[in-house]
Amino acid sequence: MKQNRGLFSVLFLAPASLLFLLFFIVPVFFSVYYSMTEWDAVSKPEFSAFSNFASLWRDADYWTSMRNTLWLVVMTLTIKIPVALILAYLLLRVKRGFKFFRTVYFLPVVIAPMAIGLMFSLIYSESGMLNQTLDLFGLSFLQQNWLSDPDIVLFAVSAPQVWQNIGLFFVIFLAALQGIPNETFESAEIDGASSTRTFFSIAVPMLWDVMQVVIILGVTGALKMFDHAWAITQGGPGVSSAFASVYMFMKGFGSYEFGYASAISVTIAGYALAFTIVFKKFFSGKDSLEY
């Protein structure tokens, strides 16, 4: 029986473990190896130690893409989280229309980022919906070419991602708020606390655990951000709307510098892992998985 159990376990674990090992873990190691080579995707990779990383350090375009990624993180903290949290708090004790609003707010989350990106590129186009709407409200002085000004394009490209993420963060906050017992809010109200006060002194502190999750999602999401930017501008003009992953892709499959692109992807994974681990350790003292 015991032997039987062992054999059974091995057989049942095998397909998932082997596939994951061969097509995820092994490629991660390959990525690290490729990052230390010169490789044009055709001839054999040539070992070059850390020269790719040294070039990265001096590559202004890389730092532009990192600065853009950081902007997305800043927008997570200043736009996505506040808006999502306020929406969830407003909706929390609404009886009529609760289901409708939740359905509608979450809707963008389920749609392909590529489709959302393309939709926004139509919206931004010169005679597209955005400029027409501005015209409709008599704001035609605000009309412009949203995708050619390097100062504006970054925000134009980030907007669809921010918009989709708000829906996701909103349901995460809503679920967490629903987990706080109703009496907690009620007793605060009886004590005469205004709903603004209740929000800051009860809801926000009790949401700290979920807040951490959302912050980590915001940071890793910014590092993974690809489809929206690719659909709208392909990172351009130049690299002014390229995020970390977009720049990696431009170097990899745009100019076939596979070694250099691997170095970029190694830094992306490094930032994601480092942030997640440090953040969790610092704020929750938990460093292992819950199992």
Place this chain on the structure above:
Amino acid sequence: MLRSKRTLQSLKYVLLALYSVTTIFPFLWVFLSSFKTNSEIYSSPFALPKTWQFENYSKAWTSGNIGTNFFNSFYITIVSVALILLFGAMASYILARVYPSLALYTFFGLGIMIPGQTILIPTFSILKELHLVNNHTGLILMYVVSSLSLTIFVLVSFMKTLPKELEEAAIVDGAGRYRTFFSIILPLSTPGLATVGILAVLSVWNEYLFAYVLISDPVLKTLTQGIYGMKGEYMTDYGPMTAGLAITMIPVVILYIIFQNKVVAGMTAGAVKG
């Protein structure tokens, strides 16, 4: 006091309604535009179509190649999700109830912690060696691998909550472990499987980056690739372009409306686990 409360209540609804406009309006615009002529889209962007231009859809479907893309995505999604559920459930059963192993659980956890972009270039070179580039099997393989971690995380915590008695009774009755798994555990896990299944459907159907790298043959391209390709060809012809977008979005929206609670619960659990 009561009056100000009522004002506050109305203000709340106004704010909620305003935000809902920002989430519905763009989709509505795409949907309406997909039935309009090009000049109508420019001249009266917010009106209903004068005559409903169904040609936009047939144009997108045939000359825009979206039909082929649609069936490719459909096939890839079905096969990938079936494999994700089968392999994921098998592994989760062992980790949850037969042979719990923190090491293995952490091993799968790496799939959530490391961004998928990291393996893009190696995957391309490995699959090329295996002649699985420009091949649906290669893409399906990558979709299975990318979804396994989350599937296992959610299913393990679900399967842990199942009562032990039924399983023990089955084993005492002499049902082998295989039969116990397929005729007791799997049916009991239906709610958990539905949650991860829907998550997997969404992530495979919506995926673009791996498809873009692994598939270049026009006959094999997926729907997200198809609509991206339309951008070059139909950028000035909004009708077919928005029809293509609608074809991509509608199946997902229907699925979402039917299984809304599952989708929301799955996404929340998935996000929190990650």
